[in-house]
Amino acid sequence: MNKFLKFMLIVLILFVGAVSIQFLIKTNEADEQKKLEDAQTSMSPEQLKIETMNAISQIILHQFVENIMLNMEIEIVDGSQNITISLQASEFIDEKTLLKDSYNLLKEIQHVNSINDVTLKWFMNVKSKNTEALTLTFDSKTVHAIDELSYRDLPTAAIHYIKHEQVK
Known part of the structure; x- marks a missing residue:
């Protein structure tokens, strides 16, 4: 049972890590899109x-x-x-x-x-x-x-x- 808990803990950590990375990537893409829109709207x-x-x-x-x-x-x-x-x-x-x-x-x-x-x-x-x-x-x-x-x-x-x- 101890091996099963360790395995589940590793899977949980990997899952949380993958979700966190996806969240960061989407946040960065949204920030880049917003910067691009701001640059376009701030044209003289x-x-x-x-x-x-x-x-x-x-x-x-x-x-x-x-x-x-x-x-x-x-x-x-x-x-x-x-x-x-x-x-x-x-x-x-x-x-x-x-x-x-x-x-x-x-x-x-x-x-x-x-x-x-x-x-x-x-x-x-x-x-x-x-x-x-x-x-x-x-x-x-x-x-x-x-x-x-x-x-x-x-x-x-x-x-x-x-x-x-x-x-x-």
Whole structure:
């Protein structure tokens, strides 16, 4: 019986040790995750802008063969970002194509963190002058629910939709 008690005591000590090690590992992982989240949330507004600009630039480069981005402006409001992107369209593009391109961009932009309002401004060459052709502004709720819409829904889903006379 003495050997059995010693054996059970050793098994109990090993069990307590294994549970303690698991607890320490999980605690360390949780601490590391919290430190990572704290580092991400403690980004300065300028760092947040740069991160967003990089993410959106990569999306636009991925979506379009040619370089069509003219400008990007980011305004931080209450910890979230209002983004205005100016894009160059071909002079032969119609409204349907611009809406499809806008929809594809919004599908990717929805995954960028801290987005509030997104404004897409499409410009076209008209009589050798770069002229604003289509402007769409979407709130964060619409951007994050873009998968539930189609490109045909964009004019009604936008909080601002301005189609200029150059667009067919």
